[in-house]
Amino acid sequence: MAVSSKAKGDSSYISGRESRRITKFNRKITRKLENERANANKDPKLYTTHMKDPNNVVEFDNVCTYFFTDVGTVKSVDGVSFNIPKHSTVGVVGESGCGKSVTSLSLMQLLQRPSGQVVGGQIRFNTGNGEAIDIVNAPNKIMETIRGNRISMIFQEPMTALNPVFKIGEQVDEATELHNPDMSKEDIKKRTLEMLDLVGIANKEGVYEMYPHELSGGMRQRVCIAIALACSPTLIIADEPTTALDVTIQAQILDLLQSLKDKMDSSIMLITHDLGVVAGMADYVVVMYAGRIIERGTADEIFHRPAHPYTIGLMKSKPVIGRKVEKLYNIPGSVPNPVNMPNYCYFRDRCEMQCEHCSGDYPPEIQIGETHIVSCYRFLDEGEIVGHPQSVDVEKLLSGD
Amino acid sequence: MLKGLTRRSFIAGAAATAAMASLGVGGAIAAEAKPSTLVYATSTFGQKFSPFFYTTAYDGEVVDQVVNVLLASDRGGAIVEHGIEGEVRTYNGTDYTYYGLGDVDVVQNDDGTVDYNLKMREDVVFSDGKPATIDDVIFGIYVCCDPMYDGSSTIYALPIEGMNEYRAGIQPLIDLLLAGGPEGASSSDYFNEDQFKNFWDAFKKGGANFAQEIIDYCKAKGYNAADDSIAKTAATWGFSLKDDATIDDFFSAIVDTYGYDLSDNGINNETAGTSITDFIFSELDEKFVNDLQAVIDTGISAPNISGIKRTGDYSMTVHMTKYDATAIYSCAFVVAPKHYYGDEALYDYDNNMFGFPKSDLSIVKAKNTEPMGSGPFTYEGYSNGVVTLKANKNYFLGAPATEVMLMQESVDSDYVPGIVTGTFDLAMPSINDDTLKAIESANKGGLVGDVITTYLVDYRGYGYLGINADLVNVNNEPGSDASKALRKGFMTLFSVYRDTVINSYYGDRASVIQYPISNTSWAAPQPADEGYRVAYSQDVDGNDIYSSAMSEEEKYAAALQATIGFFKAAGYTFDEASGKFTDFTTEYEVMIPGQGTQDHPAYGIIEAAVNALETIGVKLHLNDVGTSVWNNSLESNTAQMWAAAWQASVDPDMTQVYTGQNAHGNGTNSNHYSIDDPVLDEMIADARSSSDTAYRKSEYKQCFDIVMDWGVELPTYQRKNCYTVSTERVDIDTMPQDMTPFWVWYAEVERLAMR
């Protein structure tokens, strides 16, 4: 990784020569990766595989998603590995910019290509009968049958998530229609009304004929949820579904999601930065920081026995109702520059609990409980090492195979 | 939505249609043999294609193809008197025979009246097959003389007997009072006794003042001594009275000569400045003056024009009350079919019915868009900017060789490229460097070549520099020798720079002329003539300034010296030592309409003169203005010196431009030079009333000399027009030889053929 000394000190300045070099590099590598993709799409053997554990719906295995931007290569997701078991809710927490959304987009193959590419790792999706599809290499055609059908997504901004020129009914109908081409129109409409009812919309016939701008934010998010559920997917990704809504509606939506989870049998991947939400709903929690997972485990373990200093800091900064404090706690420092990530623990400069190993390389993943894994040198002696998040060297990628 | 393949196929489809279109045209024509077609490019038509009412020159060209006139003109613009058998005239060393529809015989009678006996061919047939007779000509004359006629023909202004009576019937009160005379009825349906008395009293008083003014004028001008008797002074003015005549007697004598006619042809012919009408009106109060000028419908007008007499089926006579040399041009009357433009049922010569209801020209105007006549072509229609004309089999010189002529509207810059690409065959583009370059590159060198043949024809007008004598003079005496010397001083200096500047601005598209008359006129002095001189080439003593051996620089210096001499004669002091005038403080200004971009041929001349004058201490201002400013100052006679151009009429008569009656803002205000010389006025009047061409030419030469002596006009250049013809498609040999402004490209259109 060639890093110019200039860029280290003042990362916002890029000289003309540097900028041209970056652009040239970006062009070359994106072209290479796109070509590889195109080739890979033709051979089904390259994207079918098996799940490591057939009880998982999705297995992330050292996924690396890089963005080739004008200021350099941004490593949004850099060696992320975790699993989403069946019928469970996994909460993915972290600050803004830690890579949570990108992880979900990688899973849906909705990245902004050609600048965004999954350069390494596997995302295995359980198609049933022990078969799995590696989403990283899967062609678009296959993805189109998966999206909305097997995996569906609810987005953050309900106000803009619906197409303003089509009626609500049409938009929900479409989700069903696309993946059930043999259904008749009346059946589709019946299903839509069912869904609208399921998400708690009272005037479902009226809403069926309305346009999105005639509904409030909460209603629109319900509609989005209805769309997501229309085909009974195995995985629902909810990307900060309540961030844009006020607290009362937030509670309603979360209740809805909870009830649906019980009814519907799908797994939910709940992405949020709101710990309270996670606490209420999640079975498992994954904590991400600067593109990597620093701790994962059950909700109970994360909340009551946080291991990583970052997680501890997160818990500490949660204000508690009734408790008076002088000053609200916050973790000092800020997230490192995503373009030039150092090769030591990302949290080291902000950590209050450094030990002597921290001066070394990036800490490995250490298992300290059956389901509890953390990337921190403090537990080097306690648990066993289970893996290392592997970065991908993009220069090698270009010049290599 | 259309995208990708769908889009491409759509574009292919559109292209296919366009290709089919071009093929389709070709296919449709292959079926029949094409008639020979000539396409003439012209400018936007005003769409008034009537021989009586056309306004633009382009409409006029269309009319010329369709409707003939009675008398033909030759290459010099003069009327051909024996067109029926054909008349031979020489032009530029070649004999040409001219044919027309009619003959004219001018007979001057002893009493000063003139008869124009016109005869017409008996075999003229209109394009619809009906024969033409003299009645059609008479019909046309009455259309143009109708009181409600508002077209451009000026037949009504000719001194034809009975014209005014025919057009009367709506007369101002003053005319009615004058008609009876002071001895007539003192009251009538139109005026009462008071008005009668007031008017005639004022007439007497005003008349006396009028006569007095004449006397004063003669004495002021020095024609008479201050103490000369009235009779003696009147004699100078041309009236012989008894020795003790009074002012009233003088006026009575004038009245006797002219009758109670206040017009310029009557009493006012003797005016010494103020008109008789003004004098009379100044004796009356304003209300009465308005009443006098108010028109009254008396309903009395003559039923016909007594001077127009039908003498046979193919002959007529026009009787005019006095000789006017310019009248004969108007005798080329339009031969328009009365059964088409008028109503056949309304024509009965003997009962004073002339084919249309008097004062109602609506049936004539109804045919404004579709002319018909006995011309070489018939009008087929106007659409899509093209006038279509088809050959007229009944044309008296035979059916034209070209079967179809199209006159197509276009922009000037497209004329030459259009000829090259085959869109047009003939055009008259404006000459500038770009046009000439385009022609030369199409021909691969030269103006006459395999693609385009160019004809350069003199233009009917000329450019000049003028000085207003009323504003540029010494001691407010415009006619004094000193003033003349002052102006001649300027003119001499302007004159010497003409050759260089005009040559560089126009090249060979224009030539420098020496007399204020276009070279195309028969009255223009030719270099071979006796007394022919370069304009302003003599110094104050009458010696020639230039010799043929001088170089350009030497000529400039000689001119400057002559100018110094002139200014000295004008009374300014010249200091030999410094080489400058010490008291030439007046700063004159020259106005040139160059639109602020100095784009005018005269600009360079004045600029050089300004610099030269600077060296002798005289300041002259050069003002480059827009056309409106220039025109306004010219019309209001506030411009001291200016550059302009003048389009000459066919006849060289100069009444409009050089006579005193049109100076100082009076009359037609066309004499912007304010040249006011009674000798000149007399000569012009003489020449106009003579029919002897040689006499007129020599009179006019003397007039030019007087004008140049006054130093008020310097002719600068005369440019050429150009016709461009396609050599590839037009048979060049069938184009007319020796074309002039009067013998244009379609002068022999019946011969003009395509290859």
Next chain:
Amino acid sequence: MAKYTLKRLLYCVVILFFVMFIVYVLMYNMPTGFVEQKARELASRPNALKSYAEWLADLNAQYGMDKGVILGYLTWLKSAVVGNWGDSWAWTVPVLTEFHNTVWYSFALGLVSFVLEIIIAVPLGIVAAKKQYGFTDYFASIISMICISLPTFFVATLLKYIFSVQLGWFDLTGMQGRDYLNLDDFGKFLDIAKHFVLPSLTLTIVSIGGLMRFTRTNMLEVLNSDYVRTARAKGVPEKRVINYHAFRNTLIPLVTTLGGSLPGLFGGALITETLFAIRGIGYASYISMTQADIPFTMFYLAFISILTLLGNLITDLLYAVVDPRVRLS
């Protein structure tokens, strides 16, 4: 909706009144008037009986220019409102006759180039947006920049030079060919169509640049929006995402702009028509204006104002049709 339209129409009438007044004042004060020109022409003729000043006074009275500006305007307005626009001074036929003779050519020209430019520019804009920063995008952008920058007269002259002078495929100018008379009706139609090819091409070239950029910008905005992402997340095939979900939204500004320019089809293209000698309304108005033909110019400007106001109204009404958010319930 009907009430809204009615209100807008009433506003249009008021605006029109004042616009025409301003136009009348400007025409009134033009320095080189037709009247003055005619007076000069009449006075400089040989045998002229009246001087320039006298002719000027006569003609001014004859053509009604001797009243004050406001009175003159109201007089004109009174007759215009009932449909009597007077006789054109330059063409000496009634204004409406000249209008009828010329406007349909302009309309034909406008319609053909309108259709062509939509067919070419809109798909190109969509493709350019879809493959942003790709070769197509750069290529289309360069083409549109060139087309926007070229002035009409330059394009016209260039086309004439290439296709008429050099290649000889078309006539240089004019509306009908040399052999027009001898053709049958269909042949005549084709002949005129052939003469309309170069002018339509000129107008199209000049307009596609702007339209393509406009489409591209709007398409880009739409493609980056959330609801397109939702559509993709639903599993909608990419083709349908572009052509149905995204395009339907791009259509809003497109349709409204294009719909608003529909009345402009009647306005004529002055420069193109003059250079190709197409006797359309633009050409006629140019001739009239240079000759200060007040009746015709007033009519033409009133016509253009009406078209502009109509265009605005149509745009606003179309918004309500294509965009459900704007509909007044």
